[in-house]
Each structure stands twice: as C-alpha cells, then as structure tokens.
Amino acid sequence: MNEKYFEYIEEQRMNESEKNEFLRKRAEYEYIKNRRYSLYGIMFSVIGLVFILTKDLAYEYFDKQFSFVFIITGATTLAFGVGFILFRYLQNGSFSKYTQSDISNQNLRSEVQDLRFELIKLRKKSGESADYENISKTINNAIDNTITEDFIKSKIDSFYSDKAISEAKRKDILDEFENLSYRINGELTRLRKSANLNLVIGTLTTICAIVALGYEVFNNELEFSNTTKLLSHYIPRLSIIVFVEIFAFFFLKLYKATLSDIKYFNNEKTNIDFKIISLKAALNIGNDKVIQIMLEELIKTERNFKLGKDESTVELEKVKNDTSNNQIIAQLLEKLNNK
Structure with a gap:
C-alpha cells in the first residue's frame, strides 16, 4: 500500500512539475518575444534618426540627391521602428506583458510544489511505522471481509451508472x-x-x-x-x-x-x-x-436575419450615415473643383 501511495504522489508531483515547467517556459517565451520586438523597434528608430541627422554630411560630401536618399531611408526606417513599438504596445497594453518577476514567480511556484510533495513522502516514510502497518492490516482485513467485488459492482451500477x-x-x-x-x-x-x-x-x-x-x-x-x-x-x-x-x-x-x-x-x-x-x-x-x-x-x-419592411438595425443605420457623409464630401469637392 505504501509503494502505491508513493507512486501516486510521485506521479502527481511529475504532473504538477510538468505543468509548472510549461507555464515557466511560456512566460519566458512571451517575455523574450516582447523584448525582441521592443529591441527591433528601438534599433530601427535609432538607425532612422541617424540617417535623418546625417543628411547634411551626405549633402556636404556627396550631392543633394544623395542627401535626399538619406532622408527617405531614415524616414522609412524610423517609421518601421515606431510601427514595431506601437504594434506591440497596442497588442499587449504595455511594452512587456510578461516581466522578469513573472518568470521568477513561476520558478518559485514550481520549487514550492516539488518541496510540498517531497515533504508528504518524508512524512509517510518516517514516524510511527509500526502503528501505520498495524492500522493498514486492520483496514485491509475489514475491506476484504465486508467489501466484496459483487458488493462494489452493485453499488456502482445502482448509484453511478x-x-x-x-x-x-x-x-x-x-x-x-x-x-x-x-x-x-x-x-x-x-x-x-x-x-x-x-x-x-x-x-x-x-x-x-x-x-x-x-x-x-x-x-x-x-x-x-x-x-x-x-x-x-x-x-x-x-x-x-x-x-x-x-x-x-x-x-x-x-x-x-x-x-x-x-x-x-x-x-x-x-x-x-x-x-x-x-x-x-x-x-x-x-x-x-x-x-x-x-x-x-x-x-x-x-x-x-431577415428584416421586414421598414425595419433596420444599428449597423445598417451607421452604413447609411457614412454613405450620406461621403456623398456630402464628394459634392463639396466637386463644387470646389468647378470654381
């Protein structure tokens, strides 16, 4: 009975450990991914600013056309960098959804869970061994005498099925x-x-x-x-x-x-x-x-949905309103063009 109990405890401990390990790796992955995107954004932004700020040097040593290429390259790179940072911020609501403290908490939780199961095993292995064996024999004898296979089967069939x-x-x-x-x-x-x-x-x-x-x-x-x-x-x-x-x-x-x-x-x-x-x-x-x-x-x-006559929805009314506004803007632009 002790061996089966210890096997059960070990199995539960492994299940909890695997779950905590999965959560820890997931937190680390999310943390690294967010940091990587933020790093890309900062790197592109810095490179773009360097190109824009050095346009005068390019004009001095080369020509105006090459300076214009510097401006375009810098503006494009800066836009990519700001885009990376904005996209990650809008996705997560912050620049780092999983912080280093989250990973540390996962590690601590996993270690505490392992220690808890090890403590249960030590408690069962040590202490009143003789009393535990006597109680175990008494319980086993009572079970063998009163709870037979037919009795268990009938109870399961009548109550649980x-x-x-x-x-x-x-x-x-x-x-x-x-x-x-x-x-x-x-x-x-x-x-x-x-x-x-x-x-x-x-x-x-x-x-x-x-x-x-x-x-x-x-x-x-x-x-x-x-x-x-x-x-x-x-x-x-x-x-x-x-x-x-x-x-x-x-x-x-x-x-x-x-x-x-x-x-x-x-x-x-x-x-x-x-x-x-x-x-x-x-x-x-x-x-x-x-x-x-x-x-x-x-x-x-x-x-x-099948709308009846003179029926409408909020979305349809919004579409009608947007269409009406677009027609008004088009008419105003046409009048300005005629003038």
Missing part, C-alpha cells in the same frame, strides 16, 4: 458551447491584430505626410518668377501628399470597420456566456420544463 451517463451528456452539450466561445475568442484575437495593424499603418502614413508637407513648406526657400513655375513646383508635391493622406484614410477607415466587427463579436460572446450560464442553471435545477424552455430559446437563434 445513470449519473455518469447524465454527466457525460451534460458535458458534451457544454463542450459544444465552449468550442463556440473558443472560436469567437480566436476571431476576436485576429480582428484585434488586424485593427492594430491598420491603425499603425494609418497613423504612420499620416505622420509621414505631415512631415513631408512641413518640410516642403518651411525648409525650401525658393523664389519663382511666375505663377507657372510656382504651380509646377508645388502641385506634384501636394498631389503626392494628398495621395498619401487618402492611403492613410483607407487604413483608418478599415480600423473603424474592424472596431465595429470587434464590438459585434463581443456582443455575440456575451450572449453565448449568458446562454451557458442559463443552461448550466437549468441542468443543475433538473426541471424538465425549464430545460425545455431553454432548448426552445436556443433553437430560435438565427444568425442570418
């Missing part, structure tokens, strides 16, 4: 809901990544356009003899800036649309959570009428 079948059916139903919730969580994670990426691209593109416009306006002291030369100088540059802003607006529009999708899936997840709670409560009560009502409500769930 129906309950086990019922619990298995209940678990299957709840597992289906859990799988649905897990799938929605995965979709939410994907949407958040996509939204953050669109926000970073749109923000950086807008900043680049603003910097380019400011550089063109305040850094170039040019004199033009006539209006034609003035327009030929500024129109191409302003056209590029407008194009870049439209590009940024596209990504910011995608970010806004993704936020609406995230809100929709969050509402769906909330509905599923409430249904899981209601179903668990109905199964725990064991009232057939309540369970029937719950099943009828679940059957009524319809995802492909």
